[in-house]
Structures are given as structure tokens and as C-alpha cells.
Amino acid sequence: MIDIFDNFYKGKRVLITGHTGFKGSWLSIWLHELGAEVTGVALDPYSERDNYVLSGIGNKIKADLRADIRDGKRMKEIFLKYQPEIVFHLAAQPLVRLSYEIPAETYDTNVMGTINIMEAIRNTDSVKVAVMITTDKCYENKEQQEGYKETDAFGGYDPYSSSKGACEIAISSWRRSFFNPADYGKRHHVTISSVRAGNVIGGGDWALDRIIPDCIRALEVGRPIDIRSPRAVRPWEHVLEPLSGYMLLAQKMWMHPTEYCEGWNFGPEAESVSTVWEVATEVVKNYGCGELRDLSVPDALHEASLLMLNIDKVKKRLGWRPRLDMKSCIQLVVDWYKRYQTEDVYCLCIEEINKFVRG
Numbered sequence: 001m002i003d004i005f006d007n008f009y010k011g012k013r014v015l016i017t018g019h020t021g022f023k024g025s026w027l028s029i030w031l032h033e034l035g036a037e038v039t040g041v042a043l044d045p046y047s048e049r050d051n052y053v054l055s056g057i058g059n060k061i062k063a064d065l066r067a068d069i070r071d072g073k074r075m076k077e078i079f080l081k082y083q084p085e086i087v088f089h090l091a092a093q094p095l096v097r098l099s100y101e102i103p104a105e106t107y108d109t110n111v112m113g114t115i116n117i118m119e120a121i122r123n124t125d126s127v128k129v130a131v132m133i134t135t136d137k138c139y140e141n142k143e144q145q146e147g148y149k150e151t152d153a154f155g156g157y158d159p160y161s162s163s164k165g166a167c168e169i170a171i172s173s174w175r176r177s178f179f180n181p182a183d184y185g186k187r188h189h190v191t192i193s194s195v196r197a198g199n200v201i202g203g204g205d206w207a208l209d210r211i212i213p214d215c216i217r218a219l220e221v222g223r224p225i226d227i228r229s230p231r232a233v234r235p236w237e238h239v240l241e242p243l244s245g246y247m248l249l250a251q252k253m254w255m256h257p258t259e260y261c262e263g264w265n266f267g268p269e270a271e272s273v274s275t276v277w278e279v280a281t282e283v284v285k286n287y288g289c290g291e292l293r294d295l296s297v298p299d300a301l302h303e304a305s306l307l308m309l310n311i312d313k314v315k316k317r318l319g320w321r322p323r324l325d326m327k328s329c330i331q332l333v334v335d336w337y338k339r340y341q342t343e344d345v346y347c348l349c350i351e352e353i354n355k356f357v358r359g
């Protein structure tokens with residue numbers, strides 16, 4: 001595999017929460033291929049078709065653990081036993097619509113789960129770098145045309161978005177109280193950041209009420225694709241885009257612990273920001289068949305209709321920028337869904353990572 005991180009991850013002990021999920025499975029595969037010793041902590045995968053299951057990554061990494069991040073004592077035990085050096089915290093209840101059904105559980109997992117991970121970090125001397133994954137929805141949504149900047153206020157209308165806004169406030173508090181850069185090397189040796197991606201798409205995601213899985217479920221049985229919010233605008237990006245950003249950030253944080261411990265937006269270029277309808281149209285084109293049905297009935301559940309991220313800061317200070325435009329992103333995504341039933345999914349993922357890094 002082409003290593004864009006200059007051998008940095010080889011032999012590093014990395015703990016990933018949420019490795020059985022969509023983004024976590026891709027991150028585990030990538031880090032494993034780069035030679036990291038990966039420990040994964042999560043609940044069971046949702047279905048037999050998840051990328052985690054089909055790729056078999058659970059059998060390849062150093063430790064594949066089932067544990068609930070709401071159990072703070074268990075998190076501390078796991079951290080002490082596996083002695084991670086780098087932590088990527090992805091585990092969450094990540095769905096807006098589900099958060100209206102289970103708001104308290106969403107808060108428990110997202111906010112208390114994040115605090116439990118930070119407490120486990122505080123309790124384990126081996127941890128040097130922590131990257132906490134929140135979301136673009138952590139900003140107070142003003143339906144504004146400009147992208148949200150890292151300095152904008154946190155907020156959130158629905159329980160999911162507001163729980164992630166609350167995570168951001170907790171991370172900032174723990175950073176100032178326990179992992180303060182001014183005390184680095186004296187009272188602690190941890191550097192902690194938070195990262196916000198856009199609407200992440202890629203192979204192996206089967207979550208409910210997400211556009212790509214909705215499209216593929218319909219296409220596989222020859223049904224028309226029902227589009228609930230055709231005009232909603234989102235910052236779409238391939239899963240490997242934010243993951244490449246998280247990994248680059250962790251590397252920089254390791255080398256310069258006091259310089260990068262803050263919040264970062266890893267979104268797409270403005271040209272990739274498009275409507276749900278445009279994305280679904282591109283999916284149908286690449287799949288080779290299918291039709292869309294506009295189902296934009298008034299919806300009782302509030303969801304933001306306009307959401308964009310400003311990525312000037314990551315470009316300038318990290319030298320990171322998205323590699324794929326919207327069309328090549330959808331091409332890569334649909335490629336996975338066209339091939340997963342007949343091919344070795346681990347090899348398919350490696351092929352996609354190589355294609356992505358080659359540009």
C-alpha cells in the first residue's frame with residue numbers, strides 16, 4: 001500500500017472506538033495496512049453486510065473488543081490493558097432521525113461516552129494523542145450560505161446534533177482543565193483535538209435514512225428511490241477524505257503536541273456541496289439503472305436544509321485538501337456497492353484506498 005504518512009503508523013498502538021461501524025471499519029483497515037497495532041472497541045455490527053463483517057477486519061487487528069462506551073469502568077480497564085498511544089474516538093449514536101426516538105440514549109452514548117473515553121485517557125499514561133470525532137452538525141445551524149468556521153458557536157436543534165455540540169463543549173473543557181497545552185510535559189503529556197466532517201459516504205454503509213444506503217437498497221430490488229428531502233444541501237465527501245485528515249492530524253499532533261490540539265473541519269470543496277437529488281441522480285447514473293421519486297411531503301421531524309463547512313483552516317495549517325470531486329466520489333462509492341457481493345471485500349477496500357491516495 002502507498003503510505004502517505006511516511007511510515008508513521010507502523011508499530012504504533014492505536015485504539016479506535018466504533019471500529020465495527022461504517023467509518024471505523026475503513027479506518028481500521030487503513031491503519032492495519034499501514035502496520036499499526038489496532039485495538040477496536042465497539043458494539044456488534046448492525047448487519048451481515050457491514051464493511052466490518054464483509055472485510056473480515058475484526059480477525060486481522062490486534063484486539064477486536066465488544067464493550068459499551070457508556071461503561072466508564074470497563075473503558076478504563078481496556079485502556080490500561082491495551083496501552084494505546086493514539087486514540088480515535090468514533091463510537092456514537094450518529095443518526096438524526098433515530099435521535100428523536102431515543103434522545104436520552106443518544107445523549108448517554110454521545111456525551112457520557114465521550115467523557116468516559118476522556119477519563120480513560122486521563123487514567124492511562126501511554127496515550128499521547130486523541131482525536132475525537134464529532135460532526136458538522138455540532139454548529140448552531142443558521143441555514144447560512146457561508147460554511148461554518150471552527151470558531152462558530154456550537155448548538156443543534158435535534159438531539160443528535162445538540163449532543164455533538166455538547167461533546168464539543170466537554171472536549172474543550174477537558175482540554176483546558178486536564179490536557180491544557182500550557183501544562184504539556186509538566187502536568188500531562190496528552191494532546192487532544194476534535195474533528196468535524198461533512199456527510200460522509202462510502203462502501204459498506206447500510207444505516208437507515210442515509211441517502212446512499214437508501215439508494216442501494218432500492219436499486220438492489222428494482223424499486224424506485226424515494227427522496228424525502230430532494231433539495232436539502234449537504235457537504236458530501238468520500239469516507240477516505242475525512243479519515244485521511246484525522247490520520248494526518250494525529251501525526252502532526254504527535255510531532256508537535258501543543259500546536260494542533262483544537263477543532264478542525266474536514267469538509268469537501270464548495271463545488272462538491274450539492275443537493276440530495278443531485279447525489280441520487282449520480283448514483284443511478286453510475287449504477288447503470290434506476291429511477292428517482294420526489295417524496296418531499298412536509299416532514300414532522302426537523303432536519304437542517306442547508307449545511308456547509310469552511311475548510312480554509314485545514315488547508316492552510318495542515319496542508320490537507322479533499323482529493324475527489326463529487327462525481328469521482330460517487331463513482332468510487334457505487335463501485336463498492338456493485339462489487340461487494342462477488343469480490344473479496346478486504347481487497348476491494350485496499351484497492352479503493354490505493355486509488356484514493358494516488359488521486
Ligand SMILES: NC(=O)c1ccc[n+]([C@@H]2O[C@H](COP(=O)([O-])OP(=O)(O)OC[C@H]3O[C@@H](n4cnc5c(N)ncnc54)[C@H](O)[C@@H]3O)[C@@H](O)[C@H]2O)c1
Nearest residue numbers: 018020021022023042043068069090091092094135199200
Ligand atoms: N457518517 C457520517 O456521515 C458522519 C458525518 C459526520 C460525523 N460522523 C461521526 O462519525 C462517527 C462514526 O459514524 P459512522 O457513520 O461510522 O456510524 P456507525 O453507526 O456506522 O458506527 C458507529 C459505531 O459506534 C459504535 N457504538 C455505538 N454505540 C456504542 C456504545 N454505546 N458503545 C460502544 N460502541 C458503540 C457502533 O458499534 C459502531 O461501531 C460518529 O461519531 C458520527 O457521529 C459521521
